[in-house]
Each structure stands twice: as structure tokens, then as C-alpha cells.
Amino acid sequence: MIAATTPVQRPRDARVLIVDACGRIRHSARDAFVGLLHPHDLVIANDAATLPASLHGRHAASGAGVEVRLAGRASLDAADVHRFMAVVFGAGDFRTRTEDRPLPPKLAPGDRLELGALSATVESMLDHPRLVSLHFDGQAHDIWAGLATYGRPIQYAHLLAPLALWDVWTPIAAMPVAFEPPSAGFVLDWASIAAMKRRGVAFATLTLAAGISSTGDVELDRRLPFDEPYRIPASTAAAILEARRQGGRVVAIGTTVVRALEHAAARDGVVHPGEALANQRLGPASSLRVVDAILSGTHEPDSSHYQLLRAFADAATLADASAALEASGYRTHEFGDSMFVERRNRVVRQVAA
Amino acid sequence: MTTQLNERLDGVRIAITGGTSGLGLALVAELTRRGARVAFVARTRERVDEVARAHPNTYGIVGDVASKDAIYPIALQILGGLGGLDVLVNNASSLGPVPLALLADTECEDLELALATNVLGPFRLTKALLGALAASAREGLPCRTADGAKAGSVVVNISSDAAINAYPQWGAYGASKAALRHMTRIWDEELAPQGIHFLSLDPGDMDTPLHALAVPDADPSTLKRPEAAAREIADAIAARLRDGAGSTSAKASMDKSARQVEAVGVTP
Numbered sequence: 001m002i003a004a005t006t007p008v009q010r011p012r013d014a015r016v017l018i019v020d021a022c023g024r025i026r027h028s029a030r031d032a033f034v035g036l037l038h039p040h041d042l043v044i045a046n047d048a049a050t051l052p053a054s055l056h057g058r059h060a061a062s063g064a065g066v067e068v069r070l071a072g073r074a075s076l077d078a079a080d081v082h083r084f085m086a087v088v089f090g091a092g093d094f095r096t097r098t099e100d101r102p103l104p105p106k107l108a109p110g111d112r113l114e115l116g117a118l119s120a121t122v123e124s125m126l127d128h129p130r131l132v133s134l135h136f137d138g139q140a141h142d143i144w145a146g147l148a149t150y151g152r153p154i155q156y157a158h159l160l161a162p163l164a165l166w167d168v169w170t171p172i173a174a175m176p177v178a179f180e181p182p183s184a185g186f187v188l189d190w191a192s193i194a195a196m197k198r199r200g201v202a203f204a205t206l207t208l209a210a211g212i213s214s215t216g217d218v219e220l221d222r223r224l225p226f227d228e229p230y231r232i233p234a235s236t237a238a239a240i241l242e243a244r245r246q247g248g249r250v251v252a253i254g255t256t257v258v259r260a261l262e263h264a265a266a267r268d269g270v271v272h273p274g275e276a277l278a279n280q281r282l283g284p285a286s287s288l289r290v291v292d293a294i295l296s297g298t299h300e301p302d303s304s305h306y307q308l309l310r311a312f313a314d315a316a317t318l319a320d321a322s323a324a325l326e327a328s329g330y331r332t333h334e335f336g337d338s339m340f341v342e343r344r345n346r347v348v349r350q351v352a353a
Numbered sequence: 354m355t356t357q358l359n360e361r362l363d364g365v366r367i368a369i370t371g372g373t374s375g376l377g378l379a380l381v382a383e384l385t386r387r388g389a390r391v392a393f394v395a396r397t398r399e400r401v402d403e404v405a406r407a408h409p410n411t412y413g414i415v416g417d418v419a420s421k422d423a424i425y426p427i428a429l430q431i432l433g434g435l436g437g438l439d440v441l442v443n444n445a446s447s448l449g450p451v452p453l454a455l456l457a458d459t460e461c462e463d464l465e466l467a468l469a470t471n472v473l474g475p476f477r478l479t480k481a482l483l484g485a486l487a488a489s490a491r492e493g494l495p496c497r498t499a500d501g502a503k504a505g506s507v508v509v510n511i512s513s514d515a516a517i518n519a520y521p522q523w524g525a526y527g528a529s530k531a532a533l534r535h536m537t538r539i540w541d542e543e544l545a546p547q548g549i550h551f552l553s554l555d556p557g558d559m560d561t562p563l564h565a566l567a568v569p570d571a572d573p574s575t576l577k578r579p580e581a582a583a584r585e586i587a588d589a590i591a592a593r594l595r596d597g598a599g600s601t602s603a604k605a606s607m608d609k610s611a612r613q614v615e616a617v618g619v620t621p
Contacts, residue, residue, distance in 0.1 A: 047484055049432065078436035141412065144433035148426035165425035166481070174485040175437060176429050190483075190543070197546065205488060233492045 001298060001325055001332035003158040007167040008335060009186035016338040017298070017325055021345035023317040025324050030338050033295060034192050039200030040248030042239050046182040046256045047205040049173035052151025052165060053180075053212075056093070057115035064105040065091030068115060068134070069154055069179070071212045072226045076177050076275060081143045085126065085226065086134045087215050088113075094155030094162070098216025103129055116150030118143065128220055154180055154212065158333060168334075177229075178210040183334040184254030184296050202243060204236040208256040208278065213303075224304050227279040230260040237264075237273040240290065249292035255308045258282060261290040284310040293342045298325050298332045312341045358584075360591035363388035366435040366489075367590075370418050370478065371445030373400040375561030376511065379583035380442060381408055387587055392434045394418065394427055394445070418445050418474030419466065428481035438485040440590055442509045443475035443533075449525025451566050456524035464525045471529035476536065479508055483549070490548025505548045507593045509586065510537045512553045523567075550593055556582035 004011075014030040028036070037043065053070035072085035090102035107129070111122040123133040136143050153168045170185035172193075196203050208230035214221050240261075243250055252258045263278040264271045269289045280286075281304070288311050299305040301322060309318060321339065330337045367384050371377035372393025381393050385408050392412040395401050405413035412434035416427040431438060447470035450463040486506040515523045516530035534553045541551035558564060560576040 047488055049429075049484065052429070078433050081433070141434065144430050145414075147433075148429045165429070169425070169481070170484070172484040172487060174432070174488040176432050190547075194543075194546065205491065233488075235492050 001300070001330050001336070004331040004333050004336040005158055005160050006335065007159060007161075007163055009167075009170070010189060011335075014187075014337055015328075015330060016295070016340050017321060017328075017330065019313055019317060019321050019339065019341045021342040023313065023320070023344065025321055027324075027328065030187060031192075033187060033338070033340065034195045034199060034201070036340055037196065037199060037201045037251060038248065040202075040243060040246035041251055042202045042204060042243035042248055043196060043251045043253060044204050044206060044236065044240075044257050044261065045170075045172060045185050045188060045253035046178075046208050046210065046260070047170075047172045047174040047185075048178035048182055048207050048210055048256075049170075049176040050153055050165065050168040050178045050181045051176050052147055052153055054094075054152045054154045055115040055118065055147075055150065057113055057118075059105045059107070060112035060114055062105040066104050066113065067091075067093065067101075068113060068120075069212060069215075070134075071131075071179050071215075072228070073177070073209060074229065074277070076175065076207060076209060076229045076231055078144075078175070079140045081140050081147075082136050083123070084134050084136070086132055087130050087212065087220065088132055089130070094157055097157045098214065101216060107132055116146065118146035118150060128217075130215065130217060131220060156334065159335075172205065174205070175207055177207060179212050180210055181334060182208070182210045182254050182256050184256075184338070186335065187295065187338060188253065202239050202248070204233075204239040206230060206232045206236055206257060206260050208260045210256045213305075225259070225281075227277050228256070228259065229275060229277050230256075230263070231275040232260060232264050232271060232273045234273040237271050240271050250290055252291045252294045254296055255282075255294070255305050258288070258291050258294055258308060258311075262286070262288060265289045281307070282311045283307040284315070286311040288312070288343055291343070293340065295338055295340045297334070298330050298337050298339055300332065309339075309341055312343045314344060317344070358588060359387070360588060360595070361388050362587065362591055362594075365389045365439050365590075365594065366392075366437055367440040367442065368392045368394070368431045368435070368438055368482075369442040369444055370394045370474070372413075373397070373404045375563055376556055376559060376579045376582055376586075377442075377444045378404060379579035380444065380586060381411060383580065383583040383587045384590075385411060387591075389440075390435055392431045394431075418443075418478055419447065419469040421473075421477065424474075424477040424481055428478065431482065432485055437489060438482055438506070439489045439594070440507045440509070441479060441482055441486065442511070442586070442590075443478065444509075444511045445474065446471050446511065446530075446563060447526075448563060448567055449529070452569075453522040453526075453567055454524075455522055459525055464528075467525040467529040468532070471526070472532045472536065475510055475533060479540070483544075486549050487544075487547050505550060505594060505596075507590055508537075508540065508549065508551045509590060510534070510551065510553050512537075512555045514555055514557075516553075516555070526567075552589060552593060554586055554589060556586065 016030040055068045067089040069087045070084045088104040120134045120136045168181040211226045367389045373395035394414045401413035414430045416423040449467035489506040513530045515527035516534040537553040560573045
């Protein structure tokens, strides 16, 4: 696929490849995606806003330049912003592909990092020379002010110009807890939310602190996604019950929504409201208990996102979809085109077999 | 609609721009007194620190709403500081030329500053915070009042009688406030179905630094106290939150906005 190189959230020529429950493939203009929904369906999006999670600075002991990318946090609590998991790169910036970025200076617990107005201590190494637990100095207030004035959104080498926060906040972005944008949500604008309402489609949100999508380091990337805290509002849990009662489908906007909902329902099949830590991996063996369809980006077969799609469709169907994306010149990455995948219809499969 | 004076706003998350002087400062005090969790924005670090010290449970943010690049850092700190947002008060205002001038004598740059502060700033900040306001409307307030407040969030845009009447020498201010007032009505038409309600409120002629810049020789004793206007605005916010969102049609809420402009506003 072709990398989308400009940060336009809703390009007018964006497309969506549709894989229906029987594995059939078709194409549509993406701005018509509301037409894929039925009355009584419930659309659920991740309303996490994106943190300015990239901080440039220096390693105090060696004086060496570093870039810190915040990558994980144990809770969503706005007052609890002292401790982050972070990936540390050596000097350089996003114009170098992450795969080619040098290691940071050798880091050890107790090392100090000076990051603009912010300063932090390495608390522990997390079994990799790039991966640390960081503790920021100061009160929550000062940390938010430091992030706001000094942090930048995590940047991508495939984009032509640096991203600003307004490029990466979805139109529905609320609490700033994501480390990279829940980019499937770029498809939503206020007109589409109003159109859903007119069509009898319900809309709800949850918040999941979407982690980084890749580090450029093969060994670290195998550990993705990291555990991600999420919160499901009571109103969203109630909307799911209502959709079920009405015979509507639950349509997830993005992989993060699937991860949160399926984690919340893992115990008894019912989505419980509240905050928890999503730590499961979804893949071919996962049985989806909540989500009936997903609108997501177009994902390369070697990514964890693609593995998650395997919970919706079998390998042969997804291989067909990948071939169709390739053949039709779909764009990929954060600002690329989309896929709409319905969960495979097991009844049809059984009949066919 | 009946207005219950001094209605509590316990736990309601409110952000106020221009919060270190005049009406904004009075709002910080009034809303905090009623139990709200308040974040305020102003341009000067020293003033922000002073006001934050004087009002211990508030959250001060340094930033200029007239600057495009300041908007997202401000929004990030509001959301980080309050853990979400239920009410936004766009109060920061610029007079345009000081001393006031005939439009024909107004420098383009002074008109631009009035528009940046009074129209573009509120537009940009509201847009950046819309997701959080919509989430609040869907999920309901964190602390419901005794009589059970329903879901719904509120944006208050501070208006002026100069938005309606053509006062000579108030061209930059009046034109920008007229634009803000009309924008408020359109926001409300469009977003009331999502539970986000927009109010345009005219506090009247108050004894504030902005008024002193505009009319230096006014007798302060003839002017309204900003504290009195802050109480009226707090009442209007409480009433709007109490009335909730779900059942209110866009039309009904627009009429309400218009009524409240009348109730709070003082026409000279």
C-alpha cells in the first residue's frame, strides 16, 4: 500500500474497503460510511485525545541528546501523571526512520533526564535498553503545563511536515490520554454524528489510552500493544444493552475500541462500566463477544492491528482484502484509507461447510 | 423557568478565560464558592499565580486565547487539570483600539486583535474542547445535584449590548461581539441535539478594567459590580445544567438563550 503523507484527517477522496460477514469484498467512498450502518446499530468510538508525548532533551550524566516517547501509564487519572513507561531514542528526530534511530546512552535507574521545562528520573529499566519507567518531578499541574508547552505529538518519518496537536486530535477528542492518535476516529466529524442520529444509529464513546503503534525496534515491537488503561462510561454500557435489545450491531471505530469492549466483557459476556487495564491480545483464536463490525485503518499483515482483524475474518478472507487494497492503491498509516470488516457469519460458514 | 439563586455547582468542571480581572475574576470566586472545580486562563504568569494563590482550589493556566498556537496547550491543561469539562466560559475580551476610536480611525490591526480575541479565540477553544463537552453531555455531570441534574454541557459566551446597538466608537468591539453572539446562536442550533448548549450572556456595564479603558471618566458608583454579574451568570449556568439536555429541542434552548440575554443584560 501507499503511505499517506499529508495529515488530512478526512481527505475527500478517502475510500473504505468493505468485508461483509460472508467474506465478500466491495469498495465505497468513505464519507458515505454512515450508509453502511443500520437503524438500531450502536457506533462506539475512542474519545481519547492525544498527548504531546514526544520530549526532546538530554541525559544529565552523559550530556547526550535523547528523545523520550511516552508510551504507557497505569491509569487514566488526570492527577496521576508522574509515572510513565517510555521509549528512549538517542539524538535525532523523526526525519530519521525509527528503525535507523540510534540507541540512547546507556541508561540506569536513578539517571536524570532534562526535558525542557520537565525533568524526570529513570526509575527502572524494563528489560530493554530503550524501555524505561520514568518518574517526573513536580506536581501534576506543573507536569501538564510542561507537556503542553514543551511536548510535541509523536512524529512519523513518512509524513512531509511535523504534526501539531490539532492534526492528531480527532474531532471528538476529550481526555488527553493517548500516546498516538486513535486514528480510526479521524473518519468522524460532527456532520456524520448528526447523520447517524437521523438514521436511528446510536453513538457512544469510551476512553482507551492508545499506546504507540511501533518503536522501530523488532524486539520491542513484539511486545506491542503494551497494557492500556481504559474507561467505559455507564451510559455506553447501557447503550450496548439497548442495542442488543433492539437487535442492532455494535460497530467499533478502531482496534482500541474492540480491545476495551472485549476486555470489559471477558468475564461474563456483559460490558461492565468502569476503569480497567486491557492486557489481552486479540487474534485468530479470539472469540468476539461484543463487537459485530469494525471500521479501522488499512493495516499491514505484520502488525498487531492486523492480528486483531483476524478475530473478525479468516486468513483467506483477509488475504483477499489485502490483495484488493494493494491492487486498488489504497493508502495506509494514520491518515490513510479505511476498512469496514463485519464479524464472519458463523452460521453461513457452517452451512457452506 | 425559575432561577434558584445561589444554586450549588458541586463538582462541576468549569473553565473561564480572562480569569484574572473584572468579570472573569469575579466568576472564578463565585463559581468556586458554589463548589465548582475551576480552571482559569489569562495572559500574565504573575497574575495567574496571584489569583491561584488567592483561590486555592483553582487551576491557573497561562495563555493568550487570541493566539492560534496557544489554543491546544490551553485545552490540554484545562482537560488535564480538571479531568474533563462540563462548562466553558469564553470571557476574555479585547476592546480593539484604546482609547476607543471611530471605525474610520481604527487601525486594521486593532480590529484584527478584537476579532482574534472575541471571535476566533472562542471559536478555536470551543472547537478544541467540543469532544470533552460532548462526553460530559453523554455521560452526565460528575456530581448530580440533589434534584438530579440531567446530562448536558454548557458554553457561555460573554456578550454586550454593543453586540446589538450601534454605538459610535465601539466599532471593533461591537462588530466582534455581534459576530460572537450570532455564532453562539448557530452553535446552539447545531449542537443542542448533542446536549451541548450555548448561551450568549450580556453582563451589563460593569466596574471593570475593560470598562475603565473604554470610558475612563465613568463614575464607578453608577456601574454594576462584577460580583453581581458573576452571580447572575452562575445562576444561568446552574439553571441550564438543571434543565438538562435530553428532552430540550434546539428551538426551545435557543429561546432560552435569548431570554437569558434579556434577564442578565442591562441596556443603557
